[in-house]
Every structure is written in C-alpha cells, then in structure tokens.
Amino acid sequence: MKHLLLLGGGHAHVEVLRQIGANPLPGWRVTLLTREAQSPYSGMLPGVMAGLYRPEQALIDMAALCARCGVALLLDRATGIDPQRRLVRRAAGGDIAWDLLSIDTGATPETDRTPGAAEHALPLKPIDALLPRLGALAACRSIAVVGGGAAGFEVALALHRRAAVTLVAGGSGLLPGFPTKLRQRAARALAARGVALREGQDVVEVTAGRLHFAAGPPLEAEALVWATGAAAAPWLAETGLARDEKGFLRLDACLRAVGHDAIFAAGDVVSFPGGLPKAGVFAVRQGPVLAANLRAVAMGVAPRPHVPQRDYLRLLSLSDGRALGTRNGFVFGGRWVWWLKDRIDRRFMARYQR
Structure with missing residues (x-):
C-alpha cells in the first residue's frame, strides 16, 4: 500500500x-x-x-x-x-x-527578533505548552501582554480579572488592519475594563519582569506574555x-x-x-x-485551486459575554456577537471531539 x-x-x-x-x-x-x-x-x-x-x-x-x-x-x-x-x-x-x-x-513564537524575549517572556504558542502554566499566570498580580493584534487584545481582556493588565500594542498600534471603528470600540472596551494600553513604541529588550523601549521608562510586570506575530x-x-x-x-x-x-x-x-x-x-x-x-x-486526478475569500468574519471576545465583530466593512458588537462566536467555536470542536 x-x-x-x-x-x-x-x-x-x-x-x-x-x-x-x-x-x-x-x-x-x-x-x-x-x-x-x-x-x-x-x-x-x-x-x-x-x-x-x-x-x-x-x-x-x-x-x-x-x-x-x-x-x-x-x-x-x-x-x-x-x-x-x-x-x-x-x-x-x-x-x-x-x-x-x-x-x-x-x-513558532516570534521571540528571536527581540533580545531577551525567548528567555523572559511566556509565548502564546505552542498552546499545549502554555495551558499547563495558566495556573501560575493566574497567581500574578500584574501582567504585560505584548502584541496589539487580535490574539494580544483577546488575551489581555481574558486576564484582566486575574491581575492588573497592560497591553503593549507597539508601533503598529491596536488591531492594525481592522476597521477604524472597530479599533476605536476595542480601545474603549480596554479602558472600560481597566486594561492599560501602551502604543507607539515597540519593545526593544526584555529582562526579567521588565519590558524596555527605545524611549521612555520601562514597564514592569510579574508576568510577560508574548503575543506578537509568528515565525x-x-x-x-x-x-x-x-x-x-x-x-x-x-x-x-x-x-x-x-x-x-x-x-x-x-x-x-x-x-x-x-x-x-x-x-x-x-x-x-x-x-x-x-x-x-x-x-x-x-487517485491520480489533478488537484483544484484554493480561492480564499476576500473578506471574512472576524470576531473578538471581550471575555465577559460580549464580543466585537466585523465583516465587509461593517462593525458590530454585543452579547449576540459572543453568542455567534461561541456557537461557531463549539460547532467546529464538535466535529472532531465526538
């Protein structure tokens, strides 16, 4: 065979x-x-x-x-x-x-570009290595999440009830590539939940419990979560x-x-x-x-091309029974958006868990 x-x-x-x-x-x-x-x-x-x-x-x-x-x-x-x-x-x-x-x-995590990140920060991926460390993360009183994309935004909100959280969005700002209205709503969601947002400068070095920037004071936190791009x-x-x-x-x-x-x-x-x-x-x-x-x-047959969709539904959990979403330029949010995201995620998992 x-x-x-x-x-x-x-x-x-x-x-x-x-x-x-x-x-x-x-x-x-x-x-x-x-x-x-x-x-x-x-x-x-x-x-x-x-x-x-x-x-x-x-x-x-x-x-x-x-x-x-x-x-x-x-x-x-x-x-x-x-x-x-x-x-x-x-x-x-x-x-x-x-x-x-x-x-x-x-x-793999994109930690090699920033000195000290691989040694002192906790990367989101691989996820199977992150999950066993969630208990220790929950015990921290202050957490800095590095990365202003969808993953960093959602993780910062997911952790805010456990600790004082700062989201470091870097030079690209919060949720680059998303519609302006959604970025504005996301910033308001962070502020309403007490998550500090630091934008405008990328992290240039990481040491134990500290993020360093080209200008301005460093940011200290008990835990540093790395949620930047993939390598x-x-x-x-x-x-x-x-x-x-x-x-x-x-x-x-x-x-x-x-x-x-x-x-x-x-x-x-x-x-x-x-x-x-x-x-x-x-x-x-x-x-x-x-x-x-x-x-x-x-079977000896020619494969067919994959044509990705031009736009797609993007849903961001606010970790409180609400979510934000966007598709085709429209921006929306609320409890029904979380219900939609939860339904999509559970349906996906049910196909492979049963």
Whole structure:
C-alpha cells in the first residue's frame, strides 16, 4: 500500500482526518505524526484563560480522533524532510518514508527578533505548552501582554480579572488592519475594563519582569506574555523546499509546495499567494480543499485551486459575554456577537471531539 503522511495536527489536518475516516483512501495507509497528544483550538484559548471554557473543551484528543478515522498515530516531532528520498526525520530517531506528504505543523513564537524575549517572556504558542502554566499566570498580580493584534487584545481582556493588565500594542498600534471603528470600540472596551494600553513604541529588550523601549521608562510586570506575530520553524530551512523571505513554505494555488507535486501544506507553516494573514480561519477554510486535493492526487486526478475569500468574519471576545465583530466593512458588537462566536467555536470542536 502507498503511504500518506500527515505532518502536524493543525486545524486543516483534523479536517483531513475526519474526511479520511468518513471515506477511506483505497490502496493507501495514512499516518499522522504530531507532537501534540491534545491538539488545541486557538479560537477558544482566550475563553479558557478567562474561565469561560474548561481546558478540555478547547482540545482535540488526537489518539481518539485517529482511532475513529483508521489512521495510525505517531507522537513525535519532525526534525527534517528529504523531498528527494521522500523521507521525514523524527526527533526520536528513524526516518519515515512517504509517497504523499502534507504539512500542517503551525508556526513558532516570534521571540528571536527581540533580545531577551525567548528567555523572559511566556509565548502564546505552542498552546499545549502554555495551558499547563495558566495556573501560575493566574497567581500574578500584574501582567504585560505584548502584541496589539487580535490574539494580544483577546488575551489581555481574558486576564484582566486575574491581575492588573497592560497591553503593549507597539508601533503598529491596536488591531492594525481592522476597521477604524472597530479599533476605536476595542480601545474603549480596554479602558472600560481597566486594561492599560501602551502604543507607539515597540519593545526593544526584555529582562526579567521588565519590558524596555527605545524611549521612555520601562514597564514592569510579574508576568510577560508574548503575543506578537509568528515565525517559521528553523528546521524548514534544511528541507530545500521553497520558502519566502520570512522562512514560511511557498505554495502554489493548489496548496502544493512550489516545485513538489507530492508535498502539500496548509495553516501557519505556509506563505500562500496573496499574503494571507496568520489566522486560524484560513487554516480551517483550507482543510476541506486540502483533503480533496490529497484524495485527488492519491487517485491520480489533478488537484483544484484554493480561492480564499476576500473578506471574512472576524470576531473578538471581550471575555465577559460580549464580543466585537466585523465583516465587509461593517462593525458590530454585543452579547449576540459572543453568542455567534461561541456557537461557531463549539460547532467546529464538535466535529472532531465526538
């Protein structure tokens, strides 16, 4: 039998697993290689931190999912890919041969750009490493969250009932890329809940319990949470696969690695044509297309292009039973928006937890 190897248990791959379970690939065996026994759903992480969800509600049991889908599971970490010999190297030793490969390993924290961040700050990702440390985080009296994007905003609000929180949005400001009206409402939401907002300057250095800026006094806090952009895993540089200037895998329109018809990828590990942002919604949307294209290639059929939507629904939890949202330039908020976000998140998880 030929071998389909799924590398990583990200949002796109859990959909691939589900579809293989519903309609197995004749003549193929399938293996999932992932370091996460419990795959976290990033959309529910702020809710877990705020106490709105139990941790297990935001986790997918990969052993149970693979067993239901007839897929072999290897709990290990990939350390390299040899595209010519069609091998994946494992941290535990031993290579795995494949005929068709799909990569959905996510990204790593962007801590290397700021001196001291890797040593003294707690990164949001990988989420499975963050969850066990939430108890210690809850005991802190002051917390600084670095990163003014959606993740930093939601996490700052999720933690504000536990401690005095400062959101450091940096030079890009609060929620760059979002409509102006939503950014204004978000700033008011922070102020109304007592979350301090510091904008205008990026952090230039991190020391124990302290953030330093090019000008002005440092910011002290018992805990420093790093919620800035994502970085590519260093081991991708040794694969010989085409990458962009930031190190992410370059894909064609069919989600294939450029120059390799037997290697597909999705999620935060990739650089998709058009410069899609690193958002979970795109990995979720890529899942069905990835599953269809892997099946097509396995059956000797040409894959089809993935056409991302131009605009998408963006929902931001305020961690108090309310949320803000935007789509197609419209901005809205309230309890019904939280209800919508909660419904979407629970429905997504129910597909893979049951």
